[in-house]
Amino acid sequence: MDHLSFKTVSVNKANANKGWVVVDAADATLGRLASQIANMLRGKHKPSFTPNSDCGDNVIVINADNLRVTGKKMTDKIYITHSGYPGGQKRINLRDKKAKDSTRVIEHAVRGMLQGNKLGAEQFRNLFVYAGTSHPHEAQQPKAVSFTNL
16 A cells, blocks of 8 residues: 555755746736746745745846836835834835836835745745846856746
């Protein structure tokens, strides 16, 4: 009967098979792209997914400048930060945040889709976002990934 049973594989940091992938954000919708990136960072696309370990891939996002959103989100979506002091609340809309630094828009969306603990912070460190088409990670030989359901 032992040959009919399956062993559950628990992946940890030592035996995780982490790869490098490149995602092109040109003409992709922000939320759909961010959810797919978050799944790749967590490792949910792998058959050896373990929810309590960092088993996801390193993700490189290029062309963050060409990201698009639907509807009136460019003017109506507001990012709110607070310094902790009275009257220290700042508001910035998506258009201004994208004009200031387009990589922060994708990073903010993906960070909100990861876990809010140490594991989520560790997985977020595997995300690299660049505004243009070039990136300094050619030595890792990343594979190009295109999401078909965007």
